[in-house]
Amino acid sequence: MTCIIIEDEIPAQNILKNFLGKLPNLQLKGTFQAAIEANLFLKNEKVDVVFLDINLPDISGMDFIKTIKNPPVIIITTAYPDYAVSSFELETIADYLVKPFAFSRFLKAVNKAEKFIKKIEGTTEENSSETLFLNVDKTHHKIIVNKIVYVESDRNYVTIVTNTQKLSFIDSLKNWKEKLPENNFIQIHKSFIINKEFVDKITGNEIYVLANRLPIGRTYKQNLLKRLKIG
Incomplete structure (x- = not known):
């Protein structure tokens, strides 16, 4: 698992780094003293877990979580127990550590986060196997989401292409970008989303997608290569 630390106190940072050093399955990708710095990082990098202090200089940890679209799993690390109950109203919080905490309690939180991530991944996998029924020419066509090869837009029409079907109907690419699971689908051009x-x-x-040759938009290429883990 990958993680970052958002903590404004250096001694607290060092404790977390020391604990993380004992867990080879956790890779620390960055340490930040302010949420705004971490926000810039998270816009370009994906991590599994964030160790987050609540009392931060620019914005509170609790408010920061609410600003992140599709936030990572959060482990709160704070000296203030007051927010424990309200924090668990936020779905991405796996645990709430009150300083000072021992390594054993830290390890318990990490294990909770790992289970949390597996649960999310399982839900995502189920969602990607969902079926949709598209009403095209007065016929309802069954589509398995993870069998969609690519989606193409042309003016007011969208075309869904699978390995066995090609269906066109009135809709927008923006609508389908929001509908399709982010872990599998990538927008590569103003007119194309691929699986x-x-x-x-x-x-x-x-790009060749199941033998279909599609254009890559200049503004989309860097994100595409990163998502495909091409250096």
Whole structure:
């Protein structure tokens, strides 16, 4: 698992780093003293867990969580027990550690986070196997979401392409970008969203998705390469 620390006190940072050093399954990607610094990092990098203090200089940890779209799993680390009850109203919080805490309590929190992540991944996998019924030409067509190869937009129409079907109907690409699970689908062009599981190869500014040659938009290429883990 990957993680970051958001903590404004250096001694508290050092304790967390020391504890993390004892767990080879946790990789620390960054340490931040302010939420605004971490926010810039999280816009470009994905992590599994955030160790988050509540009392931060620019914005409280609790308010910061609410600003993140699709936030990572959160472990609160704070000297204030007052927010414990209200914090668990936020779905991404796995545990609430009150300083000072022992390594054994820290380890328990990490184990909770790991279970939390597995639960989320299981739910995402179920969602990607969901079926949709598309009403095209007065016929309801069954579509398995994770079998969608790519989605193409042309003016007011959207075309859904699977390995067996090609269906066009009135809709927007923006609507489908919000509907499709983010872990599998990537927008590569203003007119195309692809399923990364079907990518065959990339040549220049073109991508082959299950033998379909599609253009890569200049502004989308960097994110595409990062999502595909191409250095």
